[in-house]
Amino acid sequence: MKFCPKCGSLLIPKEGKLECGCGYSETSTIKFREEIHPPKDIEVIDEATEHIGDTVIPIVCWNCGHRGVYFWMVQMRRADEPPTRFYKCRKCKKVWRSGK
Ligand SMILES: [Zn+2]
Ligand SMILES: [Zn+2]
Incomplete structure (x- = not known):
């Protein structure tokens, strides 16, 4: 907000x-324009994470190279901290997160 x-x-x-x-x-x-460049501080999530929303951004999957991953954000902590960004490949279904 x-x-x-x-x-x-x-x-x-x-x-x-x-x-x-x-x-x-x-x-x-x-800024979706920035998301075209995949972030470097990503972390693979093993457990199934609920996929929220249908926003697809044109970045390349870190795992299989497919272009087009789902992107959503979750406010994990206090509202004044940046939300955690989640990514899910449309092809191999792997999930990543970025942010502290
Ligand atoms: Zn005003
Ligand atoms: Zn993939």
Whole structure:
């Protein structure tokens, strides 16, 4: 959640941006463009992790090289800490996570 620096209202996600009723807008913190480059601090998850959402990003699977993995984020701890990012290959079904 982010709040407008001008009026303090909750910013509403819209078309890749965060917008406020007062006219303020900023680029969303979720930058899918950056996700095209696979993160290096990933960790394989062995146990089955629930797949949340259907967002597919065009990065290459670390395991099989297939392009196109599911991507979702989970807020694991406090709200002011960055969420953990999860990735799941559409082909080999392996799951990774990134973030502390
Ligand atoms: Zn505002
Ligand atoms: Zn794969």
